[in-house]
Amino acid sequence: TRIQEKPTTEVRTTCPYCGVGCGVLARVAADGTVTVRGDTDHPANFGRLCSKGSALAETVGLEGRVLYPEIGGKQASWEDAINLVAQKFSQSITEHGPDSVGFYISGQMLTEDYYVANKLMKGFIGSANIDTNSRLCMASSVAGHKRAFGEDIVPGVYEDLDEADLAVLVGSNLAWCHPILYQRLVSARQKRGTKIVVIDPRRTATADECDLHLPIRPGTDVLLFNGLLAHLASHNLLDRSFINSATSGFEEALALASADASVPEAVAKGCGIPLADLHLFYELFIATDRSVTVYSQGVNQSAHGTDKTNAIINCHLATGRIGRPGMGPFSVTGQPNAMGGREVGGLANQLAAHMSFENPQDVDRVGRFWNAPNIARKAGLKAVDLFRAAGDGSIKALWIMGTNPAVSMPNAGQVRAALKSCDFVAVSDVTRTDTTRYADVFLPAASWGEKNGMVTNSERRMSRQRPFLPVPGEARPDWRIICDVAARMGFAGAFAFDDSAAVFREHAALSAFENAGQRFFDIGTLDEMDGEAYDHFDPSHWPMPKARPAISRLGGDGFFPTADGRAHFVPVRQEAVALPTDVAYPLALNTGRMRDQWHTMTRTGRVPRLMSHVSEPAIDMHPNDAAARDLVDGDLAYVTSPYGFARAKVNITDAQRPGEAFLPMHWSGYFAANAGTGALSTPICDAFSGQPELKHVPVKIVRENVA
Ligand code: SF4
Numbered sequence: 001t002r003i004q005e006k007p008t009t010e011v012r013t014t015c016p017y018c019g020v021g022c023g024v025l026a027r028v029a030a031d032g033t034v035t036v037r038g039d040t041d042h043p044a045n046f047g048r049l050c051s052k053g054s055a056l057a058e059t060v061g062l063e064g065r066v067l068y069p070e071i072g073g074k075q076a077s078w079e080d081a082i083n084l085v086a087q088k089f090s091q092s093i094t095e096h097g098p099d100s101v102g103f104y105i106s107g108q109m110l111t112e113d114y115y116v117a118n119k120l121m122k123g124f125i126g127s128a129n130i131d132t133n134s135r136l137c138m139a140s141s142v143a144g145h146k147r148a149f150g151e152d153i154v155p156g157v158y159e160d161l162d163e164a165d166l167a168v169l170v171g172s173n174l175a176w177c178h179p180i181l182y183q184r185l186v187s188a189r190q191k192r193g194t195k196i197v198v199i200d201p202r203r204t205a206t207a208d209e210c211d212l213h214l215p216i217r218p219g220t221d222v223l224l225f226n227g228l229l230a231h232l233a234s235h236n237l238l239d240r241s242f243i244n245s246a247t248s249g250f251e252e253a254l255a256l257a258s259a260d261a262s263v264p265e266a267v268a269k270g271c272g273i274p275l276a277d278l279h280l281f282y283e284l285f286i287a288t289d290r291s292v293t294v295y296s297q298g299v300n301q302s303a304h305g306t307d308k309t310n311a312i313i314n315c316h317l318a319t320g321r322i323g324r325p326g327m328g329p330f331s332v333t334g335q336p337n338a339m340g341g342r343e344v345g346g347l348a349n350q351l352a353a354h355m356s357f358e359n360p361q362d363v364d365r366v367g368r369f370w371n372a373p374n375i376a377r378k379a380g381l382k383a384v385d386l387f388r389a390a391g392d393g394s395i396k397a398l399w400i401m402g403t404n405p406a407v408s409m410p411n412a413g414q415v416r417a418a419l420k421s422c423d424f425v426a427v428s429d430v431t432r433t434d435t436t437r438y439a440d441v442f443l444p445a446a447s448w449g450e451k452n453g454m455v456t457n458s459e460r461r462m463s464r465q466r467p468f469l470p471v472p473g474e475a476r477p478d479w480r481i482i483c484d485v486a487a488r489m490g491f492a493g494a495f496a497f498d499d500s501a502a503v504f505r506e507h508a509a510l511s512a513f514e515n516a517g518q519r520f521f522d523i524g525t526l527d528e529m530d531g532e533a534y535d536h537f538d539p540s541h542w543p544m545p546k547a548r549p550a551i552s553r554l555g556g557d558g559f560f561p562t563a564d565g566r567a568h569f570v571p572v573r574q575e576a577v578a579l580p581t582d583v584a585y586p587l588a589l590n591t592g593r594m595r596d597q598w599h600t601m602t603r604t605g606r607v608p609r610l611m612s613h614v615s616e617p618a619i620d621m622h623p624n625d626a627a628a629r630d631l632v633d634g635d636l637a638y639v640t641s642p643y644g645f646a647r648a649k650v651n652i653t654d655a656q657r658p659g660e661a662f663l664p665m666h667w668s669g670y671f672a673a674n675a676g677t678g679a680l681s682t683p684i685c686d687a688f689s690g691q692p693e694l695k696h697v698p699v700k701i702v703r704e705n706v707a
Helices: 078-096 111-125 139-149 159-163 179-192 205-209 221-234 240-246 250-261 264-271 275-287 305-318 338-344 360-370 383-392 412-421 478-495 500-512 531-535 623-628
Strands: 011-014 023-028 034-038 101-105 130-132 166-170 195-199 212-214 291-295 328-331 397-401 424-429 441-444 453-456 461-465 587-592 618-621 636-640 645-652 660-664 697-703
Touching (some): 011 461, 078 101, 078 397, 078 441, 078 478, 101 111, 111 338, 111 360, 111 453, 111 478, 130 383, 139 328, 159 179, 159 291, 159 328, 166 275, 179 195, 179 205, 195 205, 195 275, 212 275, 221 250, 221 264, 221 275, 221 305, 240 305, 250 264, 250 305, 264 275, 291 305, 305 328, 338 453, 360 500, 383 412, 453 500, 500 531, 623 645
Parallel strands (some): 101 130, 101 397, 166 195, 166 291, 195 212, 424 441, 587 660, 618 645
Antiparallel strands (some): 011 023, 023 034, 587 697, 618 660
């Protein structure tokens, strides 16, 4: 149990689950009981919390926490643990070069944690082999944003959902995965009659409240939006003024879209939807300027996710619907601080503060700011390649922080084999997971409720996570653990931060360093924020530049941070999924979240009332597919892909398209006697973003006793 010296007043903090970033008020009573409620002053949720957020108090107990460092599974001192990590990394760098080591980090980490991890790897170790589990979440949107806008920006804000007349939800089960945004949308529907179109192969809970559901064939999003672009052009429904003044590349994008998608009958056939429904979608999109297109993992987790993103953005640029109230393309992120990680360069192909390895001046700028002569000059290994390298021996020391790749990575069986064979694996985490089984060193990290720092949500709004509980045992904040290792590796001066506020100030200063408005990501006004201002920081959108007034929406003025100051249309064409179904694997498996679970259940799996929603993994199948296999509801089935297998109960539902199946992503060997969904998924990635195609893999499904 925790020792609570005195009851706390309510502490204003932020939910650690999804990218909505809801404000939470937490209180600890004299007997140590924790209660939470929604923060009515937080502009993301105005007091609402979903089922996961409202159960947060039930997740802060110490059951299952690892409170002391361990070496080889035995309790050790911090001194010995830090020494061993520093020594193994330094030895590998000396003997095999900086690219022989890697970090795999997490969108659960706070901006300050992310910042120092990135600084250590890219600035001082001299490699960019640092990637994050956000690679599995929104890397395709990042790549699409960079291609279209020159920088990874989400142009809109949540108010756009309140003010839209049409919301198009693509590959997004918003009702379960971003519930508070969905509630805002439903409120808008009740108040102003906002129309909702759901584009998703599955009829999810989100489609319960919509005007049109388009159950498109998996992977045909580009065809659908290219068809929309061609339709807009052929009916003279373009915003020629915006196209001419604020964009480039329109004619090329239209030519490619028209080549495949100018005939609605062909688009409807290719997407597998009725022609009348396609026309209704077109009509709804045409009817109002106030159109917002929200997309998430169904778009991103694809071998062509970047093209899908750009196909959507192209339609918004063509109609000038961007950066103004109630309109714009809107990528919503899965994790609480995926956006913060993008700001500090937490992806292997990014530098800090939205700067780029492709620009040598950016590399020099970051190197000078950090006084880091050894700065990495090229992109590092993205997640799938990082674990591949750990498996083939080219990565010899790997540090995993706050994430569970033994379950969540595609081809998870191979990832487990890589972790087993890698020379040295350190893991920072809160509890034991499937991944910590492979740790040579376990570094106990502080958890939500104990940590102090910043997160940024899907609308670029920075909010504070504040502590309301003492850090138990010998656990430490991630940023502190990283700085301790950095100091032991000989970089003490560059990592001598007194507290997380000092880390954040440096992050803010770097964003403004030699940035005369070339980049949108600029929070220079925060570079001298003292401890008190940091403690009292109110949720705020970036950019927050010193030289210009802060603005919330981006791009509405027609300016974009590209070389020519214009947004870029990107010509894209419909491509096939990476691995089509065949005789051996005749069903297409989709994966995703359940309403009450988060990631690999290491937190939500401990809450009985969350487990009661869906207590075990079930594979959704269409009645025809189940009947063809002589399966009935509740049968146990083996699901086998070219990569691995899992077991699950059969759930027969006509919410699935025939020929397709769905399995939740959450369950793992820690909670169920199977290898988990990750073992089935393909590691084939989008060529631009490096994001794997987690939404489509061919499988066969058979009754357990005939496998
Ligand atoms: Fe937390 Fe997301 Fe639920 Fe908000 S919507 S309470 S951020 S899980």
